[in-house]
Amino acid sequence: MSENYKFDTLSLHAGHIPDKETGSRAVPIYQTTSYVFNSTEEAASLYNMEVGGHLYTRISNPTVAALEQRLAALEGGASALACSSGMAAMHLVVSAICSSGDHIVASSKMYGANINLLQHTMPRFGVKTDFVNPNDPEAINRAIKPNTKLVFGEVIGNPGLDIMDVPEIAKICNSKNIPLVLDATFNTPYLMQPFKHGANIIVHSLTKWLGGHGIAIGGAVVNGGNFDWGDKDKFPTISGPHFALGGISFWEEFGPSALIAKIRAEGMYNFGPSLSPTNAFHLMQGIETLPLRMKKHIENTHSILDFLVNHEMVEWVKHPDLETHPDHEVAKRILPKGSGSIVAFGIKGGREAGKAFIESVQLASHLANVGDAKTLLIHPGSTTHSHLSSEAMKEGGLTDDMIRLSVGLEDINDIKKDFERGFKAVKKLNK
Amino acid sequence: MIINFKDAKTYIGTGGKSLDNTKKTLCFLHGSGQNHLSFVQQARFFAYKGYSVIVPDMPAHGFSDGNPCKSIKENAEWINDLLVDLKLNDVVVIGHSQGCLVALELNRILKSSLEALIFVAGSNEIPVNQFLLDLSKEKPQKACQMMVTWGHGIDGDMSINKWPGHSHYGEGNNIMCMNKPTALKYDLHSCNDYSDGIDAAKNIKVPALAVLAKNDQMTPLKSGLKFVELIKNCETHILDCGHFLPSERPMELNSIINSFLSKLK
Known part of the structure; x- marks a missing residue:
């Protein structure tokens, strides 16, 4: 019987049902690097992304997946991916969407590491950012160029506590077919769910309120599934043929979850900022009482x-x-x-x-x-x-x-x- | 792949492999308000197993343009014409939900070229309540949300997914929202109006497989079991999940289909 459980219930249960073998009520910590394949055929199926499952903990892990699915449920997103820190999540999103020659519009009032990444690191790889006042949607609109691939900001700015007018900025992004990426660390899905206001991608530092106890570093990307990546000229590595898996088009094959599929196949595979299963467990314990x-x-x-x-x-x-x-x-x-x-x-x-x-x-x-x-x-x-x-x-x-x-x-x-x-x-x- | 078919852009999922009409073809037919993405874990699986796979987005669904078909018969004729256009023969047709009704009608038109029929969460009839019919016209997005909630078993409620990090509800809603707003209304009316299922099921001469779901609230198990009794020698399996069986139990479903296909060779 479908129940459509509410936020408090999902905080405790989403992503895990006790398994029949052990009946473990808590999410088990799968402290393993790898997973035994039952056959060569099964191994090939996982490598080819024919079906879901776990290959190697750098790419995915059952404990980490429980956390990801809990986050997707709490945010109302299509899919989520947990990683080693909030900054890793931010870099995964930027590197999945942008290539050399691309442009980003970002809030000028953000956490120092977010600014450093966009102002100093990404230009070395040919991705430039214009920083604008996050309280001025029209300034954001004016800063968007033909090669702008995302707009980024923090719902509640750190440390200045500026609030982005998410619905207004989402309207602008939507009209120009540019994803609105928000760092929602300070609000958490309890205070505000950005997808309901038109945002497309959420970045979290799980280390903060979601984990809530100062014991584990972690981050996550949550994908709203509400963005059309179909423009092959604009988003060639998501909708066009990708070098992975014989020229896969993530958009055609995975639709609403294209971005997460790409990050898992490329970002986690090639950069490797994986979250440890034990940290995923600690973070989930925190989310239970969020x-x-x-x-x-x-x-x-x-x-x-x-x-x-x-x-x-x-x-x-x-x-x-x-x-x-x-x-x-x-x-x-x-x-x-x-x-x-x-x-x-x-x-x-x-x-x-x-x-x-x-x-x-x-x-x-x-x-x-x-x-x-x-x-x-x-x-x-x-x-x-x-x-x-x-x-x-x-x-x-x-x-x-x-x-x-x-x-x-x-x-x-x-x-x-x-x-x-x-x-x-x-x-x-x-x- | 994208083709121009009947003067409209038409998208056909091929499971990440090029279409090869010299191989045995599996044609997947999606359900009401769905598109090729509802079969993502079947399309890639069977394409990589050496089958030629097609998962067409019906008109106005997914990446396809055009106007939605207005009856099950019209859907079947459209698929029939597509198979002819693509020069595909000896096709195994696999329908999910509404796709099962379309497969039943396709069997009447195309029986000489059909090799087998596979019904996933299917029945010979899919009555739709008036509330949902009205909602699909007035507030299609709300109707999609309700279908996604009703359509999944406990895995949907609890965000349990074989695909790491994916949410059945979040993904399901967005898959349905990719379609043109009128698509769901015509799909649901087509299902509700279809009344030839009993004759069509009795008329099946090719090998048939039915995979039903224990907790199906869209095409209840009771209705599915009555349906398979109408089909001569229909191999039947029941999985412990909701209506969206292809995403809720992908490995089990693929294994059953694979085993059935191996017996056809």
């Missing part, structure tokens, strides 16, 4: 926003759920459950104050990650960007008093108490 965690992340975030906005030691607070945020209206429209649990705020007293705060808190962890169940903090002015002047930081959209906070799941009063400890240290410094 709905519960995200509810609590948002609840704690809203409480901490009230606390910070009204605190005498806080100069400014930035979060899209605040009316003062420039993208607040877009956030309300496309992220009605909340705009994630990253908060940026400035402490009165500048760079030294930020440093004193970070060094005085005890509960919140000072580290370079986000999306953990635990509260995390970083002060870019004294760590990642300590080599930059205040002016140079401003150019990059940062200020030297800025603290990036990833709100965790602790009792909210304990977080506030911890922050008071930090503010007390700042007060002493300012005296």
